[in-house]
Amino acid sequence: MTSQAPPAPPVQAIPPTAPRDAVRPPRWVVPAAGIVAVVAAYLAFRGTATLPHDDDAAPFRFVNDVRAWVDANRNQSPVFLFFVNYIRLFVGGLYDAFLLALQAPGWAGLIGIAAALGWLAGGWRIGLLSGLGFISFGVLGLWEASVATLALVLTAVLLSLVIGLPLGIWAGHSPRLRRLLAPVLDVMQIMPTFAYLAPMVLFFQIGPASGAVATLIYSVPPAIRIAALAMEQVSPTAVEASVSLGATRRQTLFKVELPMARATLGLAVNQTIMMALSMVVIAALIAAPGLGSDIIRGLTRANVGLMLPAGIAIVIMAIVLDRMTMSAAARPPYPVTGGKARIGPRLRWAVAAVLVAAGLALGRVLPAEFPEEWVLRFAAPVNEAVNWAKFSWYDVTDAIRNFITEVLLNPLQAVLTGAPWWLVTAVAVAVAWRTGGLRTAAVAAGCLLATALIGLWQHTMETLTTVLVAVVLTLLIGLLLGVAAARSPRFAAVQRPLLDAAQTMPAFVYLLPALALFGATRFTAIFASVIYAVPPVIRLVEDGIRNVSPAAVEAALSCGSTERQLLWKVRLPLARPAIRLAANQGIVMTLAMVVVGGLVGAGGLGYDVVSGFSQRTDFGMGFAAGVATVLLGILLDRITQGADRRPSPRTSDRTTTRKKRIA
Amino acid sequence: MTSPDGVAIEVRSLWKIFGPRAERVLGGPDAELDPDELRAKTGCVAAVRDVSFTVRPGEVFVVMGLSGSGKSTLVRCLTRLVEPTAGEITISGEDVRAASPAQLRDLRRNRVSMVFQHFGLLPHRKVVDNVAYGLEVQGVPRRQRHERARAILSLVGLDGFAEARPDQLSGGMQQRVGLARALAADPEVLLFDEPFSALDPLIRRDMQAEVVRLHREVGKTMLFITHDLSEALKLGERIAIMRAGAIVQLGTPEELVGAPADDYVADFVRDVPRSEVLSLRWICRSPADDEHLDGPALPAGTIIRDAVPAVMESARPIRVVEGEELLGVVDRLDILTAMSGRAGTGS
Amino acid sequence: MRIASRIRLLAGLLTVGLAAAGCGGATVDTGTSSAQPSTGAGSSAPAAGGTVKIAINPWAGYEASAAVIAHLLEDKLGYTVEKKELAEQVSWEGFENGDVDVIVENWGHEDLKKSFIEEKKVAVEAGSTGNKGVIGWYIPKWMADKYPDITDYKNLNKYADLFKTSESGDKGQLLFGDPSYVSNEEALIKNLKLNYKVVVGGSEAALIESATQAQQQKKPLLFYFWDPHWLFNKVELARVNLPPYTEGCDADPKKVACDYAELDLDKIVSKKFADTGGKAYELVKNFQWTNEHQNAVANDITNNGMSAEEAAKKWVDANPTVWAAWIPK
């Protein structure tokens, strides 16, 4: 991550020592005056020009009409007959094919194949990990669901790669295409997952096909981005050498660029898989099969015991696929001679073949279904434990929840929803102007006005409230832990693997402990978003502080600074760009999670989306809420200067590419 | 294989302008602006400006210049790795600028190869496959191209490294691989873009010797880019000096050192040990009236350093002759002055 | 130039379209037969040994009925059952594209019936479940005892303060369940001018937990609930009287100002399943039991730590005379 924290200190970081211009007012006057003006305006106009929520707003009805039209014309309109329906059929067919292929070898056979693939990708460790991982799907009693999830992930990943890699490779060669794609991908990555779902239902109805398409949309941006990056990273001299020897474009692409970009392309595949895996779970809301539906089942019954096995299975699947693809990508493309004697390619394949054969053979002996006796059922004890925790910690959790709700959430929400819309917009525009200039201000104004126009002002404000509170908590915790890690290598060493694990987990899993402890309230969503967004924030802060130019630190030390002064006067100010980036990431991730939190009582836009696809009359509202979340996402991202400071995934450090994995 | 008129490469009024609307700059008055102004005014960079030269078959032609003077761009224009903006290029009688993509590929595959400063090897391929790459893209069958690659590898002194990976080799060895790759298709012309500047001095000297040897053995036409004057002097039969995209002087080493066209060139050659480059021609003077003209005679082309023993042994000034004609004389003092480096610029 | 290329593009599209029209295009249910890849071994019609896809809506009573039907289908008739965790209204959409064969407990949904049964003709009714269902607003009994007039909706505003929570702010809280449940709450509050806010608990479990707490700790609570439910056997509840239901008073969901109707809960199946479902369809059609039956199974699932399958098995083992009548000859 070294390259993303430019050591050049921001100008403001160094207090001006020159005597201040006597005529110019002190720096704090303008903001202070602004704040006073805003407070005054709020007090004067409170309660006027609010835009209270109306379930029956015109834009919602419009979308409902569109839906009615689509419903009526799905079997008539040529757009559907000849295009949309075919996509659905094709994707659905692909899913079926994958599912059949995965079911064909039987459960033992599939475990053997998984172990063999792991072995081929990364030696016995990964082989073992992958074999045990697959066995655990059965032990958790979720074999069928896991296979369905895997099939769905494979479908979506295959499509993402088929679309994303060529597009990315093309973009890697064509700066024009890259410029064209950049804003689109930006928006796609800021877009909270929930926003995809309603349109999917509209076009592709419920089921695996629309789940796969939603997942595809979600997981294609990293494929494109990283593939483009991979192309850019290929040594230009090697390409030039190839061309100079008279190779055609094709030859250069296949013989030079692709092989040389292999590792980075591997990262693209890895990221695509991880994104797909986290989205596939959410796609269960539109009846995508698999583990996600168990999680939804648990969520809708507030039954942690029901969803815990599914949660564990998803995490295991994520870890297995992650490690497998990462080590396959990292493997040198040729056997390393010298050093430790390595296993020759023939033996490698032989071992793999043995593993597969063993699996298949065992499959003949063992029952066709994963034996019931081997299944570990722990829903009941888990629920007991959860109940115990709930009751014995009730006072604490309740106090925390009420404190946050009464002290932070409600007042802020009262202010945001009670203030006139023009005042909120003006403040947002002013902030945007300050942080990002005219363009950002225009974007902010546009986003907020559009939100008002589609009839979701109040709910957007409610969601914004939740996001802001969650972000404050996230940053607080992230800064504390990040600073601690930067200062104590020992603490960092303990923390790293935890962060690694946390960042491999699909976002949905975070709802689990939140729901267990706090039931379904707004605070639950806040809690889940905080634990979801804190790991990357910690990382960015830690790296930012650590990468502060040693020269600056040395200079400060030589002036006799104490450790504390060093931190406050040198490290933190110099790490500001990194911290700003952390804030940006924190906000984008928090938003995504808060919206998902609609499932566990977060209200606001997330709830609109949820009710949008569970109540037909609310479809329009849900659809609009999806759009509103996107607008809110863009607004927050731009204000925190995400656009300019977002590291292109140039740094192959996984945190930076990971951090975008949202819900 | 030489073209009928005995010219391997001919370049005439070649221009390369990077940036938006390059053609417009070329046609208009802006083309005359100096680099900074041009960039400020149009956002364009004229990397190569109106360059003309010819290279004879079998010659080693060196292009020299400071960083950013357009050398790399020039050499890439020759096979259109960089598309020239204007001008003519002829290689062995073929008009390169008019070549179709297929003809161009053919040119690159069979007749002109290039060696790069940063080697440009393919790390995922074995050395032998790197060398055979050019043959591979031509569709030469595997056995044949490996055979050829191994032969070339032994020519560049890399016997036994065929199966290694490029990153297992030292820099010098890697560049040998680069050289072998360029030689594999047996091209008529080799282009070198600062091939040795990434190597440390000792290895660089080895490699220069290698090029000299190869030139003797295979007799290719070579166009050699460098910013290292001693390298240029060592290898080049003729040297072109570039500045800001244009050639400021083109001549033999002796001509450059002896008669720099301007301060830029003079600056360039200032530190050259003149006695090792210049011949007696450049320091001989007309005899003074009282001098005896019966000393030993040396041809005018004798390098000063080589003349030292003769001059030292003779009590009389040496006569510098060109055929039968007497050009002038040199005595001990003249030689010492020339060797101490700071003396005037000869005739 | 640009226009020319656009025309060419249009022409191309047209050709493709016409070509496709030749083969009729793909309607929504095209290919549904292949959409049953799992253990059904490709057999599209759920004949014996085929697959029946039952939608599972998120409340225990529904799950109880579904579990018993699934158990009988699998155990007695040799079918494979695929349970699909779906919200109520989403389940109906499954009829159209073949993702759902059966909804075992439908609460009214006249609009959906009109659209899917009458207009699209992709679903048919498969008779009553025997359960009577009614949705309403409830309070714990102690509140009704303490504030006798509270059960009249007109007095709710008077007591709004009692129901305030941190989630509802300065209004009274009306606790709601799963977002997908049949709901007129927002409209009722608006149209009856109640000073209340719907707070979504998110699940049946949240409602049950709150109701239990409300009884035990004597906490005020106003919440959405429904009968049949086993909870009525454990917690004493009183119903709040909204303006009585009259035929058609709930026709426009945005203008509702009356109580929920008492519903005869029924089963809905896809047209395709009705036509080709054979014995499985017969069984679903014959299925009919009482609220007590359902409550027993639901109670086992929720409170006795049994999985739906176990609870269903227990009931089936204990009540052979009831289900024997459902099994097709």
Ligand SMILES: Nc1ncnc2c1ncn2[C@@H]1O[C@H](COP(=O)(O)OP(=O)(O)OP(=O)(O)O)[C@@H](O)[C@H]1O
């Ligand atoms: N692709 C390009 N686009 C724009 N400008 C370029 C491009 N390639 C080279 N230039 C510019 O053209 C000029 C000449 O560059 P060139 O690489 O030919 O110099 P050089 O003599 O080879 O320098 P060096 O000794 O550093 O290799 C430079 O000012 C460079 O910035």
Ligand SMILES: [Mg+2]
């Ligand atoms: Mg160069």
